[in-house]
Amino acid sequence: MSNDPTSIARKVPRIGLNRSEVALAIGFSANTVDLMVAEGFLPKPRVWHSRKVWLVSEIEASMSEWPEDGVPLSKGEKDVDDGDSWRASV
Known part of the structure; x- marks a missing residue:
């Protein structure tokens, strides 16, 4: 078995x-x-410290709350899809 750091890193799940x-x-x-x-x-x-880290579990939970394509929005929800709504301004 190799002690190559890259092979060890592949076995560790990213959280x-x-x-x-x-x-x-x-x-x-x-x-x-x-x-x-x-x-x-x-x-x-x-x-x-100065390091920012997103938890994979929180990203997944957040994305599961996004509206599904073609599903009507609930009362009070705002449709922000203007075709370009996911692009950051430059």
């Missing part, structure tokens, strides 16, 4: 992700992750 890893995991840019946090579509990161 926290940094900003760029969150973006990669959900298929958006890092700037869009910031916008999604500001709009409440993603949770705020946890902070340790």
Whole structure:
């Protein structure tokens, strides 16, 4: 058995992700992750010193609350999809 750090790292499940890893995991840019946090579509990161980490479980729970495509919104919910609503302003 190899003690190669990369093979060991593959065996450890990820429970926290940094900003760029969150973006990669959900298929958006890092700037869009910031916008999604500001709009409440993603949770705020946890902070340790200056390091920000998102818990995978909180990201999954948050995304499960997003509206499904084609499902009418509940009373009081606002439809923010203008075709470009997930893009961060440049």
